[in-house]
Amino acid sequence: xxxxxxxxxxxxVPEGATVAFNCTYSNSASQSFFWYRQDxxxxxxxxxxxxxSGNEDGRFTAQLNRASQYxxxxxxxxxxxxxxxxLCVVNRGDSWGKLQFGAGTQVVVTP
Amino acid sequence: xxxxxxxxxxxxxxxxQEVTLRCKPISGxxxxxxxxxxxxxxxxxxxxxxxxxxxxxxxxxxxxxxAKMPNASFSTLKIQPSEPRDSAVYFCASSPRPGGxxxxxxxxxxxxxxxxx
Numbered sequence: 001x002x003x004x005x006x007x008x009x010x011x012x013v014p015e016g017a018t019v020a021f022n023c024t025y026s027n028s029a030s031q032s033f034f035w036y037r038q039d040x041x042x043x044x045x046x047x048x049x050x051x052x053s054g055n056e057d058g059r060f061t062a063q064l065n066r067a068s069q070y071x072x073x074x075x076x077x078x079x080x081x082x083x084x085x086x087l088c089v090v091n092r093g094d095s096w097g098k099l100q101f102g103a104g105t106q107v108v109v110t111p
Numbered sequence: 112x113x114x115x116x117x118x119x120x121x122x123x124x125x126x127x128q129e130v131t132l133r134c135k136p137i138s139g140x141x142x143x144x145x146x147x148x149x150x151x152x153x154x155x156x157x158x159x160x161x162x163x164x165x166x167x168x169x170x171x172x173x174x175x176x177x178a179k180m181p182n183a184s185f186s187t188l189k190i191q192p193s194e195p196r197d198s199a200v201y202f203c204a205s206s207p208r209p210g211g212x213x214x215x216x217x218x219x220x221x222x223x224x225x226x227x228x
Contacts, residue, residue: 032215043202043219044154087154096209097142097166099217101154 003027004090004102011107013078020074021105023088032096033064033071034089038104044087047073078109113137115220117203123226129191132223135184136205144217145178145188146202154202160186193227200224 006023013019025033033050048055050062050071061074071090075082085104092098116135124130136143144159158168163180171178175194180186190197200222209215 032209034215036217043221044217045219046214046216049214049216095167096215097144097159097161099144099156101146101156103153 002102003092003100004088006088006102006105008103009106009108011105013075013082013107013109015078015080015109015111017078018074018076019078019107020072021086021107022070022072023090023102023105024068024070025088025090025100026069027090027092028066028069030090030092032091032099033062034099035060035062035071035073036087036089036101038085038087040085044101047086075107078107080109080111083107083109115203115205115218117201117220117223119223120221121224121226123228124193125228126194127192128227129189130193130197130225130227132188132201132203132225134186134188134203134220136186136203137218138184139207140205140218141208142206143180143186144202144204144206145186146204146219147199148202148222149199157188190225193225195227198225198227 035047036044037047038044048057054063059076063072087104088102118133145157148154157170158178160180178188202222204217204219
């Protein structure tokens, strides 16, 4: 089993719609969780950290479920510019620096 | 402030040649990471440094790969000899020590796209 698993998609989303997807992780000792965004042929960039109580940043909402070991990302009112690959990132628990990236979920927002 | 700077951006080389990738982290960042990205395997952590000291190199594929960080402003990833299966995008990232207002965000360079023929 992979340490961090994501549905690769693509999720085809009409502009203005809501899309949500999950990421599961295998290490129960993991303490740090993030969502990164990667545009085609570009470097990954931090979208948001994920906190235990869940958190929101504008149209983006992240949730953490420790019992089931998954994190989720919800995008409301999708924009064309939201089209990207969303990478789930989890630390391996024994060290902050050992950050494991998921393979990514591709989101395509269509007009 | 300048971000993480990597060079070269693109490299095409022949099997057996030595490849050296370079990275200048953001000034003041304590951590430096080398990642490799391929379609098949996604982003893989190769090695990371804390205050110029290698902390974990368990992701380095084999002895053909080596990384150094002689000072706080420079790191290299070397592949010798290179093989076609090393073809990938190699990213360098840096980060301040997490804590306080620092979330542990990784700041990536634009990557070095390596093709080994």
